[in-house]
Amino acid sequence: xxxxPLFCRRAGTGTGFLELTFFLQQMINGVALGSLYGLIxxxxxxxxxxxxxxxxxxxxxxxxxxxxxxxxILMFSLPWGASFVAAMVLTAILGVLIxxxxxxxxxxxxxxxxxxxxxxxxxxxxxxxxxxxGGRPKGxxxxxxxxxxxxxxxxxxxALVLWTPLITLILLSGxxxxxxxxxxxxxxxxxxxxxxxxxxxxxxxNRVISITFAVGSAAAAxxxxxxxxxxxxxxxxxxxxxGLKAFVAAVLGGIGNVTGxxxxxxxxxxxxxxxVALMPEIAGYRDAIAFGILIFILIFRPTGLMxxxxxx
Amino acid sequence: MLRVEGxxxxxxxxxxxxxVSIHVPEEKVVxxxxxxxxxxxxxxxxxxxxxxxxxxxxxxxxREILGxxxxxxxxxxxxxxxxxxxxxxxxSVYENLLMGAYCRDDRKEIDRDIEWIFETxxxxxxxxxxxxxxxxxxxxxxxxxxxxxxxxxxxxxLDEPSLGLAPLLIREVFRVITKIHQEGTTILLIEQNAxxxxxxxxxxxxxxxxxxxxxxxxxDLLCDERVKKAYLGET
Ligand SMILES: Nc1ncnc2c1ncn2[C@@H]1O[C@H](COP(=O)(O)OP(=O)(O)O)[C@@H](O)[C@H]1O
Ligand SMILES: [Mg+2]
Numbered sequence: 001x002x003x004x005p006l007f008c009r010r011a012g013t014g015t016g017f018l019e020l021t022f023f024l025q026q027m028i029n030g031v032a033l034g035s036l037y038g039l040i041x042x043x044x045x046x047x048x049x050x051x052x053x054x055x056x057x058x059x060x061x062x063x064x065x066x067x068x069x070x071x072x073i074l075m076f077s078l079p080w081g082a083s084f085v086a087a088m089v090l091t092a093i094l095g096v097l098i099x100x101x102x103x104x105x106x107x108x109x110x111x112x113x114x115x116x117x118x119x120x121x122x123x124x125x126x127x128x129x130x131x132x133x134g135g136r137p138k139g140x141x142x143x144x145x146x147x148x149x150x151x152x153x154x155x156x157x158x159a160l161v162l163w164t165p166l167i168t169l170i171l172l173s174g175x176x177x178x179x180x181x182x183x184x185x186x187x188x189x190x191x192x193x194x195x196x197x198x199x200x201x202x203x204x205x206n207r208v209i210s211i212t213f214a215v216g217s218a219a220a221a222x223x224x225x226x227x228x229x230x231x232x233x234x235x236x237x238x239x240x241x242x243g244l245k246a247f248v249a250a251v252l253g254g255i256g257n258v259t260g261x262x263x264x265x266x267x268x269x270x271x272x273x274x275x276v277a278l279m280p281e282i283a284g285y286r287d288a289i290a291f292g293i294l295i296f297i298l299i300f301r302p303t304g305l306m307x308x309x310x311x312x
Numbered sequence: 313m314l315r316v317e318g319x320x321x322x323x324x325x326x327x328x329x330x331x332v333s334i335h336v337p338e339e340k341v342v343x344x345x346x347x348x349x350x351x352x353x354x355x356x357x358x359x360x361x362x363x364x365x366x367x368x369x370x371x372x373x374x375r376e377i378l379g380x381x382x383x384x385x386x387x388x389x390x391x392x393x394x395x396x397x398x399x400x401x402x403x404s405v406y407e408n409l410l411m412g413a414y415c416r417d418d419r420k421e422i423d424r425d426i427e428w429i430f431e432t433x434x435x436x437x438x439x440x441x442x443x444x445x446x447x448x449x450x451x452x453x454x455x456x457x458x459x460x461x462x463x464x465x466x467x468x469x470l471d472e473p474s475l476g477l478a479p480l481l482i483r484e485v486f487r488v489i490t491k492i493h494q495e496g497t498t499i500l501l502i503e504q505n506a507x508x509x510x511x512x513x514x515x516x517x518x519x520x521x522x523x524x525x526x527x528x529x530x531x532d533l534l535c536d537e538r539v540k541k542a543y544l545g546e547t
Contacts, residue, residue: 017425093424101520183410183414186403186407186410187414189402189403190400190403190411192398192402193402194398194400196398197400198400198411199361199362199381199382199383199386200362200381200382200391200392200394200415201383201386201411201415201459202386202387202415202463203411203414204383205383304373
């Protein structure tokens with residue numbers, strides 16, 4: 001996946017300049033990967049913030065977004081831009097339907113019921129994907145715009161690696177705008193603090209929760225599509241690992257906090273890429289890094305970097 | 313305007329309200345007096361749709377509202393300033409007031425009402441953009457009251473609006489209650505401070521362990537020996 005540093009060193013002369021370009025290249029790559037974790041983490045953190053539910057199906061929702069985009073291009077021959085937007089919309093609707101169908105009925109049940117339901121939804125989506133889409137990975141065509149490789153100051157940078165943080169930043173700004181500047185966002189913040197009193201204000205809480213699921217799922221679809229372009233294939237189980245890592249990012253940033261989720265994602269992405277780059281001999285453990293971090297935070301700082309309230 | 317008939321509320325095995333009937337006529341102030349745990353808050357919470365009733369009727373403006381969800385009841389024109397203030401501490405003072413006006417779309421009128429609140433409670437204006445968490449208890453109480461008023465309610469439910477306030481602020485709260493009453497808002501008021509409440513109220517009910525044991529005009533209750541003994545601290 002990431003180019004081995006040994007290869008770079010052998011190719012160059014081992015001068016300081018090459019070391020620097022190598023480092024920069026890895027940094028940029030880490031930011032791109034981290035943006036994806038962050039984008040997916042936003043959905044976890046928003047849903048947790050509002051109904052205190054870890055939506056374990058979130059990674060699978062991301063996977064569904066990729067298939068929507070795939071079929072949009074392949075079966076309906078939509079231009080890729082239209083297909084990606086349509087996939088985000090469909091994924092948003094899927095997120096809302098999952099909430100209505102699976103989580104609303106257990107809203108007032110003990111929290112563990114909702115958690116088990118989420119795990120059930122996750123299995124359902126994965127197995128539905130295996131049956132409907134088939135288990136064999138499908139190649140995901142990357143639009144030319146993202147497939148190009150730029151050479152900037154001696155760095156070889158795939159366009160996707162530059163576009164990913166940019167698109168992420170735009171989506172993050174949009175989501176922060178919704179949360180902090182719109183009526184629905186204000187209601188979200190109120191619900192996360194005190195659902196009962198929010199209802200007294202005349203807020204239809206279920207509607208606001210639906211909006212939350214829609215926004216989080218659309219962001220996951222965007223993240224998933226960029227993920228699919230990065231490793232250009234998709235399969236029904238592809239959501240599991242990014243889903244888990246995004247969860248770690250959300251906890252690292254302080255669950256419930258959107259900016260924190262993005263920060264957590266970036267840190268995780270950078271840590272992963274840099275560790276693999278600097279210590280290629282442990283590259284096989286890259287997935288373990290995330291879970292090491294998770295255990296570390298849960299023990300030493302369960303509120304995460306930007307969290308204030310203790311999540312239970 | 314509001315008529316509660318034969319209301320029963322249970323919390324699990326606790327029978328919190330037993331066959332309670334009260335009437336709140338339009339443009340009047342009605343108060344509920346009773347010891348801690350008598351069921352006063354439960355009655356207000358049942359009217360706002362926050363707790364389900366096991367039986368009874370709640371008629372408001374000629375309609376049955378028992379069983380409607382809380383946000384629908386709020387949209388019918390009933391606002392509550394809940395026990396313990398419950399301001400949104402993570403929102404600014406200004407945003408809290410906007411939340412009170414959640415069901416309204418008349419942007420200009422909302423701005424005017426917010427101005428009115430700031431004139432009435434100048435302390436809130438000073439802290440307009442600070443998170444409500446930074447307010448003192450008294451200021452939070454003002455904010456909870458202001459937030460409830462922002463919906464321009466027809467019926468205002470106040471659950472211990474003077475609890476924990478300094479005497480000066482208590483007078484301020486009662487001044488505001490009198491003022492909004494004069495402007496035509498119907499009020500159902502719960503107060504620890506029975507004396508002050510009965511003084512402003514047209515009518516009062518005394519609640520004891522979930523039952524109405526006495527009812528009468530504010531003045532009658534103020535003179536009632538049993539009320540004096542139990543709630544006004546006289547012997
Ligand atoms: N959420 C609840 N669960 C169980 N019991 C409750 C709950 N809320 C109130 N109660 C009980 O119901 C009774 C009435 O409480 P409340 O209406 O709060 O009284 P008041 O407002 O008059 O002090 C009390 O015995 C109280 O312990
Ligand atoms: Mg009470």
